[in-house]
Amino acid sequence: MSTGIISSLKITDLSPDGRGVGFYRSGARGRGMPVFVAGALPGQTVACQVLKNKKTFIEGRVAAIEIQRDDLARPTCEHEAECGGCPLRSIPYPEQLRWKEKLARDALIRIGKFTEEALSAVWRPISPSPLIEGFRNKIELAFGADENGASIPGFRKTASRETTPVERCPLVDDDANKIIAAIRDGAVKTNLPASFWRFLILRRGFPPGADEPAWIAVLKTAKGGRRERGIIKGFAAELFARAPKLAAFVHEEGSNNRLHSLSGERVLCLNRGLENRPENALFEAPLGGRRFQLDVSSFFQVNDGSAENLAKIALEFNGSGKGGFLLDLYCGAGAPGLLLASGYDSALGVDLNPASIKLAKYNAGKLNAVFRAGDVGKVLNKILDRSPRTVLLDPPRAGLDPRALATVIKANPEKIIYISCDAATFARDAKNLRGRFEPVSLASVDMFPHTPKLELASLWTRKS
Numbered sequence: 001m002s003t004g005i006i007s008s009l010k011i012t013d014l015s016p017d018g019r020g021v022g023f024y025r026s027g028a029r030g031r032g033m034p035v036f037v038a039g040a041l042p043g044q045t046v047a048c049q050v051l052k053n054k055k056t057f058i059e060g061r062v063a064a065i066e067i068q069r070d071d072l073a074r075p076t077c078e079h080e081a082e083c084g085g086c087p088l089r090s091i092p093y094p095e096q097l098r099w100k101e102k103l104a105r106d107a108l109i110r111i112g113k114f115t116e117e118a119l120s121a122v123w124r125p126i127s128p129s130p131l132i133e134g135f136r137n138k139i140e141l142a143f144g145a146d147e148n149g150a151s152i153p154g155f156r157k158t159a160s161r162e163t164t165p166v167e168r169c170p171l172v173d174d175d176a177n178k179i180i181a182a183i184r185d186g187a188v189k190t191n192l193p194a195s196f197w198r199f200l201i202l203r204r205g206f207p208p209g210a211d212e213p214a215w216i217a218v219l220k221t222a223k224g225g226r227r228e229r230g231i232i233k234g235f236a237a238e239l240f241a242r243a244p245k246l247a248a249f250v251h252e253e254g255s256n257n258r259l260h261s262l263s264g265e266r267v268l269c270l271n272r273g274l275e276n277r278p279e280n281a282l283f284e285a286p287l288g289g290r291r292f293q294l295d296v297s298s299f300f301q302v303n304d305g306s307a308e309n310l311a312k313i314a315l316e317f318n319g320s321g322k323g324g325f326l327l328d329l330y331c332g333a334g335a336p337g338l339l340l341a342s343g344y345d346s347a348l349g350v351d352l353n354p355a356s357i358k359l360a361k362y363n364a365g366k367l368n369a370v371f372r373a374g375d376v377g378k379v380l381n382k383i384l385d386r387s388p389r390t391v392l393l394d395p396p397r398a399g400l401d402p403r404a405l406a407t408v409i410k411a412n413p414e415k416i417i418y419i420s421c422d423a424a425t426f427a428r429d430a431k432n433l434r435g436r437f438e439p440v441s442l443a444s445v446d447m448f449p450h451t452p453k454l455e456l457a458s459l460w461t462r463k464s
Contacts, residue, residue, distance in 0.1 A: 324389030399425030
């Protein structure tokens, strides 16, 4: 079957990207061909529209729900059917957590070669998100043209460049949704072509010294001239008037031939008084009883409550010992490594982004911490001149650079704290660590409700 409909497909499993999984022509000889169905959930029976038919699996999307589950929540997001950003939204939250744990454990067994017994010995119950709505402190939207050709912000549809316009996203608070609505209305009024508008990013944090959090809007557009920049400045002034919880407005321009690029040249950093100063792009994020200064481009966890849970786990893993040297790889702007650093004689942080390193140095304050900018895999073996007591690893989704992993293993620290946002790449790295290090504890934190994603934090000690 290359195209067509598969009827009466029972969905029994979930894939790591949130698609339902059923089996085509299963019978006495086995489960049959796995079918990955976008928009389907375990427990449903669906008619599946076949999109791709490979030798070992089929990909498709729901054409119709033939048998529905009776325990699914009623839609709480008007964009749920088109957006695809929250594939588990209808599933009761406790069941979401069970699926997340299953997917993570399956990856550790399949890729990391853990046995069920060995994994159960170190696995800790998942820490749920304190909030399952309004929890995000960051949201990214893409602009797309409506039926009249006007540019409006929305979410990219799953596996598509098409945009679903957003009226309201329940993952952010009401203040953010009001800002999105004001930007949507204001963009239409500018009469600038849809091709000029690219991305909108909202970040929530504390303006430096402020007692209340607020939002910063980052607008990314194509390259403009004096006319376009003047229009955008007027657009920002109207936006401030409509959105009292907007603390700053940042405008960045990208090259006209890189339509989908998130990078760009910063041309405006406005506060509510319309003063254009670079420091208006800075804000503070709370974590572990202190605040970290960030730029709107800085990485930070998007769920404040779950980030606190993760920081508590890292501090627990770190223990109460004093002295020695902490090595913090992929350190970003310094969190959570600086929360741990007070228990060491010194600390070294390494990150690719020079802007993050500059912020890390500021956030370190009086701590004896040194930071270096560079590709961790390339520079680590050149700058590591002593064995650390502890290594903190918090890499991007792709996991550890193999060269960095080899250097860490050679450095032979007493313990490793490895934080990961991807179970598959963590499982790959865990398999390599297990030759020299022993897993002691493996915790999980739900940072992204309504998705299959799960944050992992692990403690490893050196084998004797």
